[in-house]
Amino acid sequence: MSPQRRSGLGTNQEAIRRHNLGTVLRHVHGAGQISRAELTSRTGLNRSTIAGLVGELESLGLSERTSPVEGVRQGAGRPSAGVRIAADGPYVIAVDLGVDRAVVARTGLGGRVLQRAHAAVDSDGEAWQVGAAVAALIRTVVEDAPASAPLVGIGISVPGLVRRSDGLIRLAPNLEWHDVSFGGIVLAALGLDVPVCLANDADLGALAEHTRGAGVGTGELIYVSGNVGVGAGIITGGQRLEGAGGYAGEVGHLRFNPDGRPCHCGSRGCWETEVGAHAIAAAIQCPPDKVAQLDEVLDGFDTPSAALRSTGTALGQGLASLVNMFNPQMVVLGGYFRSLYRLVAAEVDAGLVDRALPAPLESVTLSLPGLGSDSPLLGAAEIALEPLFTDPVAALGTALVDVQGRLAG
Amino acid sequence: MSPQRRSGLGTNQEAIRRHNLGTVLRHVHGAGQISRAELTSRTGLNRSTIAGLVGELESLGLSERTSPVEGVRQGAGRPSAGVRIAADGPYVIAVDLGVDRAVVARTGLGGRVLQRAHAAVDSDGEAWQVGAAVAALIRTVVEDAPASAPLVGIGISVPGLVRRSDGLIRLAPNLEWHDVSFGGIVLAALGLDVPVCLANDADLGALAEHTRGAGVGTGELIYVSGNVGVGAGIITGGQRLEGAGGYAGEVGHLRFNPDGRPCHCGSRGCWETEVGAHAIAAAIQCPPDKVAQLDEVLDGFDTPSAALRSTGTALGQGLASLVNMFNPQMVVLGGYFRSLYRLVAAEVDAGLVDRALPAPLESVTLSLPGLGSDSPLLGAAEIALEPLFTDPVAALGTALVDVQGRLAG
The missing domain is CATH 3.30.420.40 (ATPase, nucleotide binding domain)
Structure with a gap:
């Protein structure tokens, strides 16, 4: 953590003011609408500073004021005026x-x-x-x-x-x-x-689910996406895990079955060869031109075939590797995994329980995306x-x- | 990021002063000895604030002053006095x-x-x-x-x-x-x-290698430890990846070979069953009572057997999963992997190259620990x-x- 600067030149103070302005805007953005009292509490800035920053956001066309809501009082003070996103803003x-x-x-x-x-x-x-x-x-x-x-x-x-x-x-x-x-x-x-x-x-799926989806307030989250290929977005300590170049999260290429099918990456038996769209399409005799709409195809099923149940087990077993590695609070199943999970939840859960260590298994929840396919x-x-x-x-x-x-x- | 507090009550100011005091001490701790000018530059605090904090560290018995080194001048100013860890401190x-x-x-x-x-x-x-x-x-x-x-x-x-x-x-x-x-x-x-x-x-191996070992300045680092069991410590964005409960990094229980040997965790074919100490000991006919000193046993080898070379390949292939998942800048091989890598570096490297995706592979370096077994x-x-x-x-x-x-x- 960088130290709190208590003094500095004018340029420093201007940079701090803009930083604080952005921080207040982030809170309004996250909440949609928020009281000044809540902004004071969340940012640690004092009331007059918040009032100044909110006024500046308004003059920049970024936010609007809302009337104080009667009955919502902060302690013995006046009802706190609110702030919301500007209607015709950026x-x-x-x-x-x-x-x-x-x-x-x-x-x-x-x-x-x-x-x-x-x-x-x-x-x-x-x-x-x-x-x-x-x-x-x-x-x-x-x-x-x-x-x-x-x-x-x-x-x-x-x-x-x-x-x-x-x-x-x-x-x-x-x-x-x-x-x-x-x-x-x-x-x-x-x-x-x-x-x-x-x-x-x-x-980006992980970021959105963390910001305004199923994982708001969840500092340790993995969004696993079935989207022809298989990948993951990882939030840890409330931040995106990006890796050195931005390539982190290529969980589709975890080694899963060394005697398995060749993978397009040049390797063999990657997790994606078991739970990727092409593998699932082959298992359910889905025509190749429908692979990219696998979610819709899966939504047409009522009861899973043995092949789909087996795919569910492989999904759960691979998730266990992620749970052992990242110890997340939540795993969000995105892309066509949403549709797959509805069909074979029992097999996914069993595969996960079978392969995950008890300690990290205790705290993890599987979830569907709060934002659907968006x-x-x-x-x-x-x-x-x-x-x-x-x-x-x-x-x-x-x-x-x-x-x-x-x-x- | 929390906003920079520019005003507050006395208690806030005291908390900020102590936070800054700890931050300065952390820099002295990291460097062993450091000039005041460098502290000013690294913390963004001004010279008089640094002078005050350094004086307080000294009066607390945490640091000592060193003489200004002639010739080490900051711009046109006076030579900057230095600070080092106190000899009989805590x-x-x-x-x-x-x-x-x-x-x-x-x-x-x-x-x-x-x-x-x-x-x-x-x-x-x-x-x-x-x-x-x-x-x-x-x-x-x-x-x-x-x-x-x-x-x-x-x-x-x-x-x-x-x-x-x-x-x-x-x-x-x-x-x-x-x-x-x-x-x-x-x-x-x-x-x-x-x-x-x-x-x-x-x-802790990852933390130490990041703080004062092979990975100083490396924000994305994995320390993989062969220590009877196999585990990893992960640094991402310069911070430890701990997970929800503190259990992150259990890479020994990545699924590696579904038809492999039973693992003590109750699962089968975990990576640890291929590169753990018991697997290696079996491969080299090491007596069971020597398993915990596998590093010393391995140090006694001049040329690797086919079984050891095959273990090296499995080590490299498993590291590829970690590279695909975390996109690290550096992977440090700790515990008996230090000794193993000296014997079968070519096989480890080949296993890694074979299974890692080209993009994350570009930026990764395998390294021995800078701190040895400590x-x-x-x-x-x-x-x-x-x-x-x-x-x-x-x-x-x-x-x-x-x-x-x-x-x-």
Whole structure:
């Protein structure tokens, strides 16, 4: 922890003020609506400082005041006035790039989806074609945006390994992409210059579930995503576990069965060869062109076949490795694992209990995502909003207004 | 991140001052000796604040001043005076409890081992017998301690799962201990009342290697320990990954070979059944009574047998799962893996390269421990010293002086 600076030059004080401004905004964003008294309590800042910061957020168009609620009194004091996210404030574009389709949402503070669109993606298409399709969706979702509302940035969820330093997609196996600068491709297709950030879909699923899904307040969480490939996003100590380059969480390539099937990674018997979409599709005779919609196919089943039950066992046994390794409080099952778990919960639970050590098993809960299938999308919104919580003044300085006019021009 | 508090009541200011005092002491502890200018630069506190804090550390008997070194000038200013750890300052007792022996060290700030002792431990003995043996070693290492030097606490490294909330040993498989309050047993055998903290040996190995071993400055580090059982300590974002209860890092029970040998955990084919000490001992016809000294047995080999080479491959393949999962910068091979790696480095490297994904493989280095076999011992010292870095005044308030007299009485 860095020490609390008690004195400094003017620039330091300005940096601290902006940091505090962003911290207050993060609390309003997390809660949607919050009283000043609660902000005082959560931040440790005093009432007059909070009043000043809230006033500045309001003048920046980031928040609005709400009336004090009668009856909600803090001790003997006056009822505390409230703060909520501004109605026509800044927004971001969140993109969930899947293997067969892309979902795009204009999203405001508080995680509010304001407008959304989706389209099929040709997984054999080249990156520039997919980029053009995503850009078209972005044009659609900004159509009804107020001209005065600033676009802060674009966040993109990617089914693959993303280098943290520059957002390069190192590998998206099911799109057959290697070293693709997809962020630049989308910006070029739009003709816009705004901040764009990319991250792995499971990492973003974990972030969203931790911020506003099933795992709010859960410092140790794993989001395991079945999404053609299998990956995990890990929250530990309340923070994303990213690893040295941003590639942490590739649990699909845990060694699971050394005599198993070859994996696309070049290895053999990875966990993904047992619980990945292709393995499950083969087990249930799902046609290859439906693999990317495995969740919908699974939702059509009433009773699981022996093959599906066996997949459930393998899912639980692999989760046991994660539980032994990370000792999480919660494991969230995302992607088609949502649908699979509904069918074979007993087998998943039994596989987990069979292989996990008793001590870490005690405290873990399996959960479905609180945000349904939107976790990666809302995680993409979170990373695009992040600059507003670091320094709102700077983030608004680089934001674009009249986006629709610029896109038309 | 919590906001920087810019105002508050007197109690807040006192808390901030103590926090800053601990932060400065942590820097002196890490460096052993450091200039005031460097402290200013590392903490962001201004020169007069640093001067005040350094003076207070000195008056608390925690540090000493060193003369300014001629030629070491900060810009155009005067040569900066230095600070180093006080010679007869506070100390802690570090205990490395192994399966067959215990090592105990009186350790000062800066990680200096001042006196050490070890003894055989009967792994069939009951916890109170082991506790009595450890207490006898503690009596030995405090014999030459100055009566005025305060004992801050005891840190114990345990070959098993330790509950973070209260230090209960939930399971130490090779000692056959379940739910043992070993800290309390040692204190009772000593007749002392000082803070005692326990943690898993691999977790402490990771902490020590990160603080003053091979991984200084490495934010993403895994210390994998072969120590009869196999476990890992994980540093991510510069912090220990502990999990919900403190049990994270049980990599020995990663599923490795579903058709493999039964594991003592009740499962089958865990990684530990392939690279654990019993597996290796069987592979090299090592007699059972030598398993706990496997490192020495391995050091006697010049050329590896085919069985050892195959174990090296299994070690590398399992490390690949860790690399895929955590994307570390460094993997430190501790315990008997140090000796094994010297013999079969080529096989370990090949197993790793074969199974790791290219992106996380790029940035990872395999390393031997910088602290030799002392990593868990010095990690135990670190956790016992920790209260001094949180609040030195409070830690000294609960410390004991004249420990030898108290033990004699």
